[in-house]
Amino acid sequence: MEEELIGIKNSALSLILESTDLKDLEETKLQFLGKSGKLTLTIKEITTVPIEKRKEIGILANDVKQTIEQAIADQFEMLSKKKKTTLIEKIDVTNPGIKPEIGHLHLVTQAIEEITDIFEKIGFERVRYPEVEWDYYAFTALNFPQNHPARDEWETFFVKSQENPKKGKMILTPHTSSGQIREMERKGPPIRMLNIAKCYRRQSDVSHTPMFHQFEGLVIDKDISITHLKGTLEYFVKSYFGKNRKSRIRPYHFQFTEPSFEVDVSCGVCNGEGRLLDGSKCKLCKSGWLEMGGAGMVHPNVLKSGGIDPNKFTGFAFGWGVERVLMMREGLEIDDLRLLYSNDLRFLEQF
Numbered sequence: 001m002e003e004e005l006i007g008i009k010n011s012a013l014s015l016i017l018e019s020t021d022l023k024d025l026e027e028t029k030l031q032f033l034g035k036s037g038k039l040t041l042t043i044k045e046i047t048t049v050p051i052e053k054r055k056e057i058g059i060l061a062n063d064v065k066q067t068i069e070q071a072i073a074d075q076f077e078m079l080s081k082k083k084k085t086t087l088i089e090k091i092d093v094t095n096p097g098i099k100p101e102i103g104h105l106h107l108v109t110q111a112i113e114e115i116t117d118i119f120e121k122i123g124f125e126r127v128r129y130p131e132v133e134w135d136y137y138a139f140t141a142l143n144f145p146q147n148h149p150a151r152d153e154w155e156t157f158f159v160k161s162q163e164n165p166k167k168g169k170m171i172l173t174p175h176t177s178s179g180q181i182r183e184m185e186r187k188g189p190p191i192r193m194l195n196i197a198k199c200y201r202r203q204s205d206v207s208h209t210p211m212f213h214q215f216e217g218l219v220i221d222k223d224i225s226i227t228h229l230k231g232t233l234e235y236f237v238k239s240y241f242g243k244n245r246k247s248r249i250r251p252y253h254f255q256f257t258e259p260s261f262e263v264d265v266s267c268g269v270c271n272g273e274g275r276l277l278d279g280s281k282c283k284l285c286k287s288g289w290l291e292m293g294g295a296g297m298v299h300p301n302v303l304k305s306g307g308i309d310p311n312k313f314t315g316f317a318f319g320w321g322v323e324r325v326l327m328m329r330e331g332l333e334i335d336d337l338r339l340l341y342s343n344d345l346r347f348l349e350q351f
């Protein structure tokens with residue numbers, strides 16, 4: 001009897017859901033709940049069930065009945081609504097349409113495209129090199145002696161894999177400078193390379209994300225000097241940040257450039273003054289200048305690693321952060337840089 005009741009419930013429910021009009025539904029209702037309906041007849045037979053099981057079966061039968069009644073009521077409502085709307089619904093062609101939502105590129109992608117355009121105008125060629133690199137390209141060929149502590153400054157991620165006998169450990173590219181040697185190997189001088197790529201370092205706090213982007217410039221030709229570097233820097237600063245922004249270079253140290261510089265851009269919030277009009281200190285820059293990144297003249301040892309004769313050719317290189325220049329241009333003081341990559345639409349839709 002138990003099985004029979006459950007079988008009735010299942011077949012009733014599927015017929016109810018399948019019914020496509022009210023007439024259909026009425027017939028199904030009769031078939032199960034009518035005077036000689038399947039459920040009605042089965043319930044009558046409960047009197048034949050042994051007394052000790054009767055209560056349990058009674059409860060089940062009741063439950064089956066309620067479920068079927070409820071399903072019929074729901075389906076009834078659904079079908080009658082449908083009937084109404086098909087009767088009433090008319091299309092008013094004069095109504096304004098619903099505008100589909102339009103997305104946009106991520107702000108970092110927008111910056112990458114702009115930077116590419118700026119450099120392509122003066123003959124740079126955008127290239128891409130592996131995100132998973134050999135130590136050789138990121139460090140050794142860039143004039144880092146084996147086990148030199150300067151490697152630590154790049155907080156590198158190592159990949160668990162076999163070492164390459166010639167190129168050493170496998171790593172995640174910690175800076176776009178690894179593209180320098182690859183470009184020299186690929187093409188040789190003259191070179192005007194723009195390598196924009198994801199970089200990875202073991203860092204995560206309000207002003208650092210473990211993955212970020214750099215854009216690296218490399219120019220190698222005969223008689224390239226610091227003035228070319230300064231001119232290119234100035235051109236980029238004016239094109240990307242605006243005509244009234246200034247740039248400056250300060251002495252610094254990198255293994256792969258000599259001399260090396262740190263590059264600054266005048267602050268857009270206080271106009272390079274370090275102070276706002278009311279005399280208070282500028283919160284974004286503190287001194288009137290914002291640090292953009294490193295640059296320098298390519299070290300002769302690096303040219304040699306790339307198979308280029310340093311007596312015939314010279315070059316300059318720079319490597320700047322995409323997220324960094326973006327923040328500097330907008331005068332944005334984002335409390336937490338990790339917001340850029342947290343996929344929060346409330347943030348992303350503002351750009």
Ligand code: PHE
Nearest residue numbers: 175177294295296317318319
């Ligand atoms: N690769 C350096 C960094 O990540 C920047 C740099 C690039 C410096 C090219 C000099 C020349 O900090």
